[in-house]
Amino acid sequence: MIVGIDLGTTNSAVAVWRDGQAQLIPNSLGHLLTPSAVSIDEKGGLLVGLTARERQPTHPENTATAFKRLMGTKRALKLGKQSYAPEELSALVLASLKRDAEAFLGAAVTSVVITVPAYFNDKQRRATRRAGELAGLKVERLINEPTAAALAFGIHEHGLNEPFLVFDLGGGTFDISLVEMFDGVIEVRASAGDNRLGGEDFNEALVDFARKRLGAAFPSVDRSGRLAEVMRDAAERARRALSEIDEASIRFVWDGEEHTVAIDAETFAQLVEPLIVRLREPVLRSLRDSSTKVADLSEIVLVGGATRMPVVRKAVTRMFGRFPNTKVHPDHAVALGAAIQAGLKERNLDLQEVRLTDVCPFTLGVETTERESAGSFRKGIFSPIIERNTVIPASRTRSYYSLEDNQKAIVMRIFQGEARKVADNILLGEVRVDIPRRPAGGAGVDCRFTYDTSGLLEVDVTVRETEVAAQLVIFDEEDVALVNSLDARRAALAALKIHPRDQEANAAALARAERVYEGRVGNVRSYVGDLISNFENVLAAQEPRAIEAACQQLNALLDQIEGESFL
Amino acid sequence: MNTAQAWHLLGLAPTEDEAVVKRAYAARLKLIDPDSELDEFLELRSAFELARVACRRVARSRTAKANKSIRLPSPEDETTVDKVLPAEATSQASNVSRPASQDISNPTEIHPWVVARGPERKVRAASAGRKETSVFRREIQLCLAGASKDPSAQINLIEAVRGLLSSTHMEELDLAAEVEDWLGNTLSLSIPRSDPAIPLAISHFGWDRQAGRLTQARWLPRLVARAEVLSRLSELADPSNKWHAAFQRLNEPAAPQLSFVEVVRFRSGVAQLLDVLRTHDAAVIGWLNPDTLEYWKSAIGRRALATLAPADGISWYAWLVIGWVLLNIVRLFL
Numbered sequence: 001m002i003v004g005i006d007l008g009t010t011n012s013a014v015a016v017w018r019d020g021q022a023q024l025i026p027n028s029l030g031h032l033l034t035p036s037a038v039s040i041d042e043k044g045g046l047l048v049g050l051t052a053r054e055r056q057p058t059h060p061e062n063t064a065t066a067f068k069r070l071m072g073t074k075r076a077l078k079l080g081k082q083s084y085a086p087e088e089l090s091a092l093v094l095a096s097l098k099r100d101a102e103a104f105l106g107a108a109v110t111s112v113v114i115t116v117p118a119y120f121n122d123k124q125r126r127a128t129r130r131a132g133e134l135a136g137l138k139v140e141r142l143i144n145e146p147t148a149a150a151l152a153f154g155i156h157e158h159g160l161n162e163p164f165l166v167f168d169l170g171g172g173t174f175d176i177s178l179v180e181m182f183d184g185v186i187e188v189r190a191s192a193g194d195n196r197l198g199g200e201d202f203n204e205a206l207v208d209f210a211r212k213r214l215g216a217a218f219p220s221v222d223r224s225g226r227l228a229e230v231m232r233d234a235a236e237r238a239r240r241a242l243s244e245i246d247e248a249s250i251r252f253v254w255d256g257e258e259h260t261v262a263i264d265a266e267t268f269a270q271l272v273e274p275l276i277v278r279l280r281e282p283v284l285r286s287l288r289d290s291s292t293k294v295a296d297l298s299e300i301v302l303v304g305g306a307t308r309m310p311v312v313r314k315a316v317t318r319m320f321g322r323f324p325n326t327k328v329h330p331d332h333a334v335a336l337g338a339a340i341q342a343g344l345k346e347r348n349l350d351l352q353e354v355r356l357t358d359v360c361p362f363t364l365g366v367e368t369t370e371r372e373s374a375g376s377f378r379k380g381i382f383s384p385i386i387e388r389n390t391v392i393p394a395s396r397t398r399s400y401y402s403l404e405d406n407q408k409a410i411v412m413r414i415f416q417g418e419a420r421k422v423a424d425n426i427l428l429g430e431v432r433v434d435i436p437r438r439p440a441g442g443a444g445v446d447c448r449f450t451y452d453t454s455g456l457l458e459v460d461v462t463v464r465e466t467e468v469a470a471q472l473v474i475f476d477e478e479d480v481a482l483v484n485s486l487d488a489r490r491a492a493l494a495a496l497k498i499h500p501r502d503q504e505a506n507a508a509a510l511a512r513a514e515r516v517y518e519g520r521v522g523n524v525r526s527y528v529g530d531l532i533s534n535f536e537n538v539l540a541a542q543e544p545r546a547i548e549a550a551c552q553q554l555n556a557l558l559d560q561i562e563g564e565s566f567l
Numbered sequence: 568m569n570t571a572q573a574w575h576l577l578g579l580a581p582t583e584d585e586a587v588v589k590r591a592y593a594a595r596l597k598l599i600d601p602d603s604e605l606d607e608f609l610e611l612r613s614a615f616e617l618a619r620v621a622c623r624r625v626a627r628s629r630t631a632k633a634n635k636s637i638r639l640p641s642p643e644d645e646t647t648v649d650k651v652l653p654a655e656a657t658s659q660a661s662n663v664s665r666p667a668s669q670d671i672s673n674p675t676e677i678h679p680w681v682v683a684r685g686p687e688r689k690v691r692a693a694s695a696g697r698k699e700t701s702v703f704r705r706e707i708q709l710c711l712a713g714a715s716k717d718p719s720a721q722i723n724l725i726e727a728v729r730g731l732l733s734s735t736h737m738e739e740l741d742l743a744a745e746v747e748d749w750l751g752n753t754l755s756l757s758i759p760r761s762d763p764a765i766p767l768a769i770s771h772f773g774w775d776r777q778a779g780r781l782t783q784a785r786w787l788p789r790l791v792a793r794a795e796v797l798s799r800l801s802e803l804a805d806p807s808n809k810w811h812a813a814f815q816r817l818n819e820p821a822a823p824q825l826s827f828v829e830v831v832r833f834r835s836g837v838a839q840l841l842d843v844l845r846t847h848d849a850a851v852i853g854w855l856n857p858d859t860l861e862y863w864k865s866a867i868g869r870r871a872l873a874t875l876a877p878a879d880g881i882s883w884y885a886w887l888v889i890g891w892v893l894l895n896i897v898r899l900f901l
Contacts, residue, residue, distance in 0.1 A: 141602075182586070183593035281773070284740060294741045318738040355596045363781060384781060391612055393605050419779040453602055 002111040002140055002346050003101045004338025006148070007090060007128065009068040009172030009198060010305065011567055012036045013335035014097040016105065017343030020350040022152065022336040027100045028504040033331055033567040034097060038089045039063040040079045046496040047511075048096040050567070051504065054511035058518050060229040064089050066200060069172045071131075072124035087127045091134035091493055098135060103501070111138040113342045115334050116455070117173035118144035118361045119193035121416055122428050125455050134490050140345050142454040145170070146177035147188050147358050148337025149303040153328050154179065154186045155340055155354065162298035163189060163290070167283070167324065168334075169312060170304040172198040174279065176286045178297075184353040190290040190389045191361035192282035197275065199239075199306035205271050206235035210250045210261040219254045227254060230519070240566060242268050243308050258521050269311045276315045283319065289389050300324040303333045331567075360451050363388045367413040367422040369403055377403070380422045382415055385449045395450045399464075402435060402443040409434045410445050412461055414472070431461050431472040506539060509551050509558075512565065516558055524561060531557060570621050573614035583625045588618045696736030700746055703731035707750075707764075711757040721763045728764040732771045747772050748784065755786035758793050759854070765794050796850050803851075813840040822858035830866050838867045 003025070006013045011033040015024045024032045029050060039052035040062045047055065056063045064077045070086040077084055084092075094112070101109045116128050125142055132139035146166040153166070163180040175193035179186060210231065211218050219227060234252040241248035242265055250261045263271075287294065302324045306312060316324050343351050365384035369377050385398050402410065411432045417425025435443040444464040451457050459472040499507055513535065517528040531554055538550040559565065574581050577591040592615040601608040710724035731750070737743050750768055754761040769775050769790065777783055778791045803814040813836035816823070825833075841863070844851050852860070 182589045185589075185593040185596060280740075284744060287740060288744065294739065319740050321739045353597065355593070357596075357601070382781070393601055393608060395605065395609055418781050420781055421779060424779055450605075 001101075001105060001107050001109050002113060002342040003098075003109050004113045004115070004148075004335060004340070004342040005094060005097055006115045006145070006335035006338055007068065007094065007131075008036055008334075009066055009170055009200065010036060011171070011331065012093055012097060013332065014101050015332075015335040015339035016101065017339045017346070017348055017351070022155075022339035022343070024332055024335060025097075025101050025104045027097075028103070028501045029508060031567060034093070034100070035065070035567060036068060036090075036093050037063065037065040038067075038079065038084075038092050040082070041499075044080075044497060046092065046498050047507065048092055049504075049508075050565075051499070051508040051511045054508060054515050056515075057226070057230045057233045058511070058514050060226045063229075066172060069200070072121065072127040087131040088134060088489065088493060090128065090131035091490075092496070094132060094135035094137060095493070098137060099498075099501070109137070111140045111342075111345075113141045113143055113338045113345060114139060115145045115148045115338050116142050117170070117193065117195055118146050118175040118177060118191040119173065119195040120455070121195075121362070121426055122455075122457050124195075129454070129456070130486065133486060134493055136490065136494070139454075141341060142456070143338060143341045144175070144177070144188075144191065144358055144361070144455070145173075145334050146175040146191065146193075146303065147179075147356070148335075148341065149301065149328065149333040150177055150179040150188065150337070151186060151340045151356060152333040152337035153299075153301050153325075154181050157181070160298050162296055163292055164299040164301055164325075165283075165286070165297050166301045166303055167307065167316060168303040169279070169306040170198050171306065172196075172200050174198060174282065176282045178286045178290045178292060184355060186354065186356045187391075188356075188358045189292070190286040191359055192286040192289070193361065194278060194282055197278055198304075199309075201275055202239055202272055202306065202309065203232055203235040205275065206238055206250060206263070206268070207231045209263065209267075209271055210235070210259075213261045214259060217259065219257075219259075230254065233515075233519075237563075238263060239268075239309070241563075243310060253519050253521055256521060265310065269314075272311055276311060279312070279315060280319065294320050301328060302326055303328060303330055305331050357391050358453070358455075359389045360386055360392050360394060360455065361388060362416050363418055364414070364416050364428075364449055364451065364457060366400070366447060367415060368400060371403070382417070382420055382422045382425055385447065386451055388418065390451075392451050392455065393453050395448065397446050397448040399444050399446050401441045401445075402438065403440060405439050406437040407435060407440070407443065408437065410443075410461075412445075412447055412459070414457075414459055428457070429459075429472055431459055431470050433461050433463055433468060433470045435463050436465050506547060506551050509554050510535065512558055513554060516562055520561075528558075528561070568610070568613055568617065570617050573617035573621075576610065576614040577618055579618070581621065583622055583629075585619060585622045585626075588615065588622055592618075696734070696739055696742045699736055700731055700734055700742065703727050703734065704746075704749065707731065707753065711753065711760050724761070725763050725767065728767050732767070751784055751786045751790060755789045755793075758789070762793070762797055765790055765797065769794050792850055796848070796854055799848050799851050800854070810836075810840045810843070813837045817841070817855055817859060817863060819859045820856055822856075822862045834863075834866055837863050841867070 001016070003014050003016045004022070006015075012035075013024060013033050015022050017023075026032055027034045027049060031050065034049040035053040037049065037052035037056060039047040039055045039059060041047055041055075052063055053065060056065055061078070062080050064079055064084070067077060067086040067089045070077070071090065073086065075086065077086065077089065094114075098109050098112075112132055114128055114132055116125055120128070128142060129139045146168040149168055150164075150166045153164070154160070160181050163178055166175075166177045166179060168175040168177070173193065173195045174197040176191065177188050178190045179188050181187070207228075230252050231250075234250045238248045238250040242263070246265045248263060250263065252259055297320070300316060300320050300322070302313070302316065307316075307324075307330050313324065340351070340354075341356070344354065344356065363384045364386045365382050368381050368383040369379045370381050372378055383398065383400075385396050386394055390396075400410065400412075409432055411430055413422070413430045414428045415422050415425040416428055419425050433445060435445065437443075446462045446464060448460040448462070449457060450460070460469060461471075462469045510532070513528060513532045517525060517532060520528060535550055535554050538546055541547075555565070568576075570581075577588065577595065579587065579591050582588065592611065595611055596608075599607045599611065706727035707724065710720050710727055713720040728750070731737075731746065737746065751772075751774070754765055754768060758765075774787055775791055775794070778788060800818075802808060803810055804818075805811065808814070813833060816833045816837055817840065841852070
């Protein structure tokens with residue numbers, strides 16, 4: 001069974017193609033979204049999802065969130081005594097979704113289609129694939145998030161002859177895809193994006209605002225990193241409230257003291273203006289690359305939780321001169337699209353008449369040196385091999401020649417980016433081949449780039465004369481080490497004690513109550529304290545039915561205090 | 568693969584109808600699995616792209632022919648019209664009661680601006696923005712055509728560009744893209760008259776951030792380079808700058824008539840400044856008055872010669888040579 005997983009910055013979701021449609025799978029709490037959060041409790045047990053997220057403000061040193069933003073980097077996150085790579089934390093989330101899917105489907109889940117932001121680079125994609133493998137899943141395909149959303153939208157739209165645009169602003173990344181449909185073929189024509197722009201940046205803007213507004217009153221001592229988490233939680237709540245009403249407040253408790261900063265929708269709009277401006281460039285670029293005019297677009301499809309913000313919707317309406325299409329569920333579309341791709345991968349009969357082609361969103365090439373007319377060299381010039389927005393899978397070959405007499409070897413440094421100078425692009429790796437000694441320009445190599453449907457690159461360099469070939473599939477040595485230790489790391493992750501599935505709801509409720517307890521002062525705090533001890537008493541009695549009722553009651557009472565829980 | 572092979576692979580006779588090409592491609596794509604049959608996919612894909620290009624080429628030449636035959640009234644500068652024809656023409660078609668309506672009877676002869684492009688509402692909104700910005704555009708062109716040194720023209724230019732950029736209609740992406748191209752082109756063509764407006768436009772569109780990109784408009788590097796020169800020039804024009812005095816001498820609008828004393832006073836400063844500019848900002852030198860530059864170069868050149876020949880006269884070995892020659896002449900006569 002292949003499932004589709006949307007591995008998001010804030011939330012993840014799993015879906016499956018069944019009975020001729022894509023269907024989301026609920027987790028053990030019955031929710032369709034699982035927060036991408038991992039926490040280790042006092043006994044060394046593993047908590048994933050809502051429970052972990054609720055523990056974030058109360059146990060920041062044992063909890064990790066938003067680690068998708070670190071994918072492909074070497075930053076390790078510490079949970080208690082143990083430190084974990086971002087891909088390992090992602091693997092824990094994936095494994096938890098896998099368990100949910102298996103419990104729901106009653107069958108083993110072995111393979112998966114995982115979504116990644118279109119603008120994820122090669123390193124980030126490889127890290128994501130490793131995360132899947134660490135979770136014990138075969139990664140059939142990585143699919144770009146806006147492409148998945150386009151698939152979820154397009155599968156129900158027939159007779160759309162004009163291209164549509166998918167505007168995907170998630171928790172941590174922003175992607176644009178321009179998609180055309182004809183005769184069952186869903187074809188992405190251009191992708192662009194900003195992999196450092198998302199809902200989290202809006203939260204940060206609110207935190208900064210609160211810091212400035214409070215001035216000297218703002219708590220300055222914070223060694224544990226807890227304050228940052230408390231603030232982030234408060235900002236997230238305020239931001240969500242601002243999507244519904246015109247006024248909200250950033251409210252948090254620090255050192256037993258309550259701070260409140262009021263903010264209205266207008267101030268918020270001014271505050272995030274610099275972020276809103278950044279939405280324009282990727283849109284313009286995708287339109288230019290596909291030589292499409294806004295007037296030619298049939299629909300603007302909004303995807304991603306952050307597009308719920310009225311400021312974002314207003315900006316989109318102004319940019320395109322019309323109202324966007326909000327028919328697809330902003331949080332579910334990507335996972336549903338991944339499930340459709342999983343169905344395609346399984347060659348499901350219902351999907352026989354559907355084909356999807358995607359593009360490579362950035363340019364890939366090698367570093368070259370040019371000889372100027374004066375005889376001097378100009379180093380570090382980027383020579384593109386696969387241009388951005390080429391349909392994938394793609395394969396292109398370019399030839400390069402030796403620069404000096406009797407040159408011994410050619411080193412191909414592989415870059416990704418749009419700048420003329422390689423220094424401004426991202427280095428992906430290098431391949432070295434020995435060449436026969438010839439006068440300058442006498443020895444040539446053919447460099448072949450193959451970009452597969454998952455967006456992973458393969459480089460083959462062949463020396464013309466000797467037909468000696470060198471290949472580059474895995475990049476730096478550290479990556480090799482990571483791959484070699486894959487089995488050991490998988491075993492280490494699997495050895496983590498998982499919190500029992502049937503007690504998940506209780507743990508989540510308790511974690512939430514503790515967060516509310518720490519986030520309040522005075523009467524409310526003592527009231528929540530009573531609720532916690534009552535609930536713990538019920539738990540100790542071990543009466544399943546009573547526990548369930550008490551758990552529901554606790555959540556309802558907490559809803560009264562802080563408004564409904566959100567995902 | 569050539570175009571003929573592409574048509575063969577798609578199983579089509581050459582056609583102008585893109586929809587037919589797409590249908591043929593879709594049908595063949597469903598027979599292969601791009602993941603496992605890479606070569607087949609690559610072949611089909613390049614056939615599709617070749618065929619589509621061929622289609623569009625025919626369509627384009629048809630458009631070009633049609634454009635020549637029917638003259639559209641253009642409220643704006645003529646140079647912009649042929650660049651942005653399709654959308655422009657759409658909006659105009661709605662204004663001028665569809666001039667080519669007789670062609671609708673024959674579907675193959677439909678001109679591109681008559682093809683309905685979405686609801687009328689959209690078109691009208693776009694044309695309102697175009698009308699407003701065209702006022703600013705005309706103003707900008709008038710300013711650029713006027714006397715460049717006239718300070719009021721400069722202020723007017725800045726005002727017009729600011730007005731254009733801050734227009735609420737610039738929120739619309741199509742219009743913004745069109746204005747960006749037009750403004751970039753116009754400004755780059757009228758350097759140095761457009762100087763005051765360049766930094767404004769660059770910061771608005773973020774052209775400086777795009778300068779190192781592989782794909783960029785042709786006028787973009789020119790404008791960014793000019794902006795760099797301008798900022799360097801304004802730095803040098805600042806009285807607190809240590810090169811200020813020398814720069815003023817170099818920046819005179821016409822070749823100066825200086826006394827010998829003045830030349831000696833500024834000569835070394837100017838020479839040093841020229842050296843600095845040559846190594847760091849070679850572009851700036853190109854924007855100086857060539858006569859003034861020539862004047863100072865020759866002044867510096869004279870001094871350079873003078874350093875070779877010391878002021879106290881001809882050197883001792885020259886005396887030796889002359890003496891030896893004289894001696895020989897004398898010996899010849901003896």
